[in-house]
Amino acid sequence: MKLLSVIVPCYNEQENIRDFYDELMKNEAFFKERDVDIELVYVNDGSTDKTVDMVKELNNKDKRVKLVSFSRNFGKEAAIYAGLEKTAGDYVVIMDCDLQDPPALLPEMYKAVEEEGYDSVATRRVNRKGEPPIRSFFARMFYKMINRMSKTEIVDGARDYRFMTRQFVDAVLSVKEYNRFSKGIFGWVGFKNKWIEFENVERRKGETKWSFWKLFIYAVDGIMAFSTIPLSFAAFTGLFFCLFSFVFIIFTIWRKLAFGDETNGWPSLVCIISLISGIQLFCIGIVGQYLSKTYTEVKKRPLYIVKEEI
Incomplete structure (x- = not known):
């Protein structure tokens, strides 16, 4: 039996921990039919709410739920890297805990890898419904700018939601940079990649942790990481x-x-x-x-x- 590892970076997401688990497990029957087991790895990025307690409650009910908890907030990029290091699944997928990454896409992503021969299946939003107009404008400008400045393609609207083979994950882990920009690294390592488009899904509960200033700093890091x-x-x-x-x-x-x-x-x-x-x-x-x-x-x-x- 093969293993699908689901990495879930989370920072102060106590309202969404259980809802995410319930939505994800709606795909359990699909993967069981194909002899694929699921493990769920929550990476707690220094949360100050009850995120860790919620994950532990799930672990008591389902041992497939695992927890990696940081000593402080190191950022989402560190959480993604830790999840990739701590999992050993034949397939690995990265998903946000706020359910803006629809779990219903997982069967389609699996088929693209298993039946169509792709090494990675990534997702992108076709619109930014629900976002402030000024934030959407600067996001579009960032993608236009970085694609003109960098040889590595970074797709507009790309999410961190990505289904990967073990070979692809090992390639990403081989990039040992401290200043990480995963959207660029995923493109830089190459391999055969497929994009799936979906309508923007608004956060179900809680508020986003990404302020305009944090996004600006992240954009600057991306430009510095993949362009001179x-x-x-x-x-x-x-x-x-x-x-x-x-x-x-x-x-x-x-x-x-x-x-x-x-x-x-x-x-x-x-x-x-x-x-x-x-x-x-x-x-x-x-x-x-x-x-x-x-x-x-x-x-x-x-x-x-x-x-x-x-």
Whole structure:
């Protein structure tokens, strides 16, 4: 009998733990017919509510429910990686606990892997119904930007909801980066991939833990992880202003010889100095971001620390 490991990163999701389990197990009969057993691994990312207690209650009733609990909040990327490391299923699927990833898609995803020969089946939303318009706008802009800047394809609307073979999971685990951007890593490792589209499903209970600022930081991390274009931008900007300065020096000398020394023009000079100084600081900031990522990588700190495991 083969094993399907379901990884569920959760942070303060006490309202959804039981509902998710009930919805997932509606697929139990389908997988039993195909000699596939299910294990459910909740990865508690430092929750401060009763998430852990809810998972333990489920474990008492069903030993297929397992728990990996962090010592603090390390972030969703760490939770995904921990889930991939702690599971040994022939198939592995990552799902959000808030039921925005429909469990009803699992049979279709399984068939795509088992019958159609795909190594990975990923999902994407065809719309963003229920999201604030400003957040949807910036999300679309991010995907357009990163796909122009990166050689790795990152699909607009892509979810972390993904059904994978063991070979695909092992390939993802071989990428040992500390600063992880899973959407990019999934595309970078390659293999044969299929996309399934679905209408956006709003969170059933509770509130999202992703603020606009957190999403912005996550987007910046994604760009830094899979593109060096910002560094090229900084270099070309510096080259442009060097050429501009050279031309301006020639113009200043010509004006001096042609019209004599004039004292007016200092406001424009201040504006130019402020502009160039601002651009210099911006470019230094870009370099600093890449340097900070390198700094965190070379320290070799663990991606997560487990406090409790059942």
